[in-house]
Amino acid sequence: MADEQARADDAGYTEYGKYGEYGGCEEYQEYEDDLDLREHTGQEEEPARRSGARRAVLVAVGGVFAALVGVGGYGAYNLVSAVSGGSSGDGGGRPAAATGAAQQPPSAEQAEAVAKEFLAAWERGDFTVAGGMTDRPEAARAALAAFHEGVPAKTLTLTGTGPAPAGTPSEPAVGFKVRAEFDSTPDAWEYHSVMGVMRAADGRMLVRWVPSVVHPKLGAGRTIGVRPLANPVSKPTDRKGRPLDAFPSLRSVLPQIAPADGATVVTGQAVVLSGGGAQDPEQLFVLTPSSAPQVKLTLDADLQQVAEEAVKQQSAGGKPASLVAVQPSTGRILAMAYSPQGGFNRAVGGGQPPGSTMKVITSAALLEAGVSPDTVVPCKETTYSPRAWHNDEPGDFPNATLTDDFARSCNTGFIDKGLEKLQPGTLAAVARDQFGLGLQWHIGIPSRDATIPLPGTKDEAAAEYIGQGQIQVNSLLMASVAATVQSGTFRQPVLREDVKRVTAPGKLPADVARDLRAMMARTATQGTARAPMSGLNGQIGAKTGTVETGSGQSTNSWFIAYRDDLAVAAEVEGGGHGNSAAGVAAAQVLKAGGGNG
Structure with a gap:
């Protein structure tokens, strides 16, 4: 029995030499196939041979596995997979008999x-x-x-x-x-x-x-991570907290609004998606929001909308125009519109002669000089300084009073009485001391102050008395003039409450303010301003202005007025008479304001 086992073992080692060391898978497969054939045909082998064959197969597989493990486990895995009927992944080995779950x-x-x-x-x-x-x-x-x-x-x-x-x-x-x-x-x-x-x-x-x-x-190429948010830019609102960035006239104004002094700006953080060719990171989730103190401007969104539309209508055809509305009791700027929109803000930064609207200040100077509203100031058809001056309306009115001249906007009467009663520089002094013009206002954005030069000749003085010559003002300044008359006190207009205001060196005398209100009321109801002001109730007053710009050129239209606690000034370059383009625009705002700021 021992001899038979020895012979079987010898046979096994012989097979190892054939299949394990030198043999390949094909020879192993032939041997296995031979065994399978014998099983299916019923042929029997002697037990020793079968035992030796099985030993040979096991030794052969073990030898090949050991050899391949020495050069790499992956090859070993492939071979074992092939031997066991699985896929080797590289085309080797015996394919599976069926597709299978794998x-x-x-x-x-x-x-x-x-x-x-x-x-x-x-x-x-x-x-x-x-x-x-x-x-x-x-x-x-x-x-x-x-x-x-x-x-x-x-x-x-x-x-x-x-x-x-x-x-x-x-x-x-x-x-x-x-x-x-x-x-x-x-x-x-x-x-x-x-x-x-x-x-x-x-x-x-x-x-x-x-x-x-x-x-x-x-x-x-894209990444997700936490990034700081951009420092917030405060978007100012109107006085009631409503947004203002939809108004064309304010698009260049709002970026000029700085945070309040001492305000703390908080830089937030967010989860963002960046990279991949995108110019700006995409915000996915805010971890800590940025914050900046809210700045409320004095503007009123409802009135601003009306002002925008009024200026748009009167500037049709490309005529530059502007309008400013002010609350007399506080000095708050309630509306500010101009055209062309988005560019230079002529409403607060422009400078041009205001025409006969300047007669409000000239009248204040004359009243302080002893002239009364009932003083006879003849309205000649022509007067000389020595330059020849005329009126819009032809004819002589020798019995006209100061109030009559104001209501019909008589140039010659104001020139004659101004040259008689006022000294050079008086007009500028009254404008500064009682109306606050020329005091370097700080309204919250850059603005231009009034220029009223000292006249060097009588011709220059005559021009200034009727708002022409070298005088330079804008709608903001003249709205303040109307507001000062209405309230009797100069309050510097502001766009934001936290700015430092200037105060006028003097005060408009109470009787002068009273007389000016009466003269402006007469103009609004019976004078040159009656057409645009018709239908408005409450405390009203107005003054028109028509500015000569040169031979053959259209005149510039100016209009200042108030209705209760709302004062407005408007100008339209090339708009014609003061009671036309500018008057219509101003009256729209006064009507919408309901008589209250």
Whole structure:
């Protein structure tokens, strides 16, 4: 018996020499096939031979496995897979007898199971394990680690939401929800994403790795991380907190509004998506919002809308125009519009002669010089300084009073009485001391102050008394003149309450203010301003202005007025008489203001 076993062992070692050391898989297969043939044909072998053959097969496989392990485990795995009937992945080995489960696409249940394991590994921060469950382990591990580093969440919860419509029969997709919580905000960042599940060649089910698994918008070359938000630019509102950035005339004004003195600007942080050729990072979630103290301007959005429309209508055809509305009791600027819009703000920065609206200040100077509203001031058809001066209306009116001249806007009467009663420089002094013109106002944005030069000749003085010559003002300044008459006190107009105002050196005498209000009321009801002011009730007053600009050129239209606690000034370059273009625009605002600022 021992001899038979020895012979069998010798046979086995002989087979090892044939198949294990020098032999190949083909020879091994032939031997195995021979054994299979014998089993199927019923041929019997003696026990010793069968025992030796089996020993030879085992030794041969063990020898080949040991040899291949010495040069690389992967080759060993392929060979064992081939020997056992599986796929080697490189074309070697015996193909499977049937397709088998390893060749079938993942079922929905299998895909969800894989997704659950992947999400669990990601959630606990085990990125190596999570990456190993994908078809691109290193890329997935690096992306998950970068997300964890870039988004410092206090907690991260990942929850599967079931099959997703993005899947295909060969690669079902699973949806999931990401919820990140942070120390800096009570709000959680939530979003949904999708992963596809595939079956690898070795039969394992893996997550198909693409950057969008981390976030639907994450693509090649893009990153997600926390970035500081841009320093906030305070968007000023009107006095009631309503937005103003929709108004064309304010588009160049609002950027000039600085935060209040001592205001603290907070720079916030947000989770952003950046890179990938995008010019600006895309904000995904705000961790800490930026903040800047809200600046409320004195403007009234409702009145601003009316002012914008009024200026638009009267500037049709390209005529430059502007309008400013002021509250006499406070000095607050309630509306400010100009055309062309978006460029130079002529409403507060322009400078041009105001025409006969200047007669309000000239009248104040004459009243202080002893002239009364009932003093006879003849309105000649022509007067000389020695320059010849005329009126809009022809004819002589020898019995006209100062009030008559004011109401009909008689140039010759004001020139004659001004040259008689006023000294050079008086007009500028009254304008400064009682109306606050020329005192370097600070309204909240850059603005231009009045220029009323000292006249060097009688001709220059005559021109100034009727608002022509070298005088330079704008709608803001003249709206303030009307407001000062209405209230009796100069209050520097402001666009924001926190600016430092100037005060006039003097005060408009009460009787002078009273007389001026009476003269402006007469003009509004019976004089040159009666057409645009008709239909307005309450305390009203107005003064027109028509400015000669040169031979053959259209005159510039000026109009100043008030209605209760609302004063307005408007000008339209080339607009004609004061009671036409500018008067119509101003009256629109006075009507909309309801008589109150």
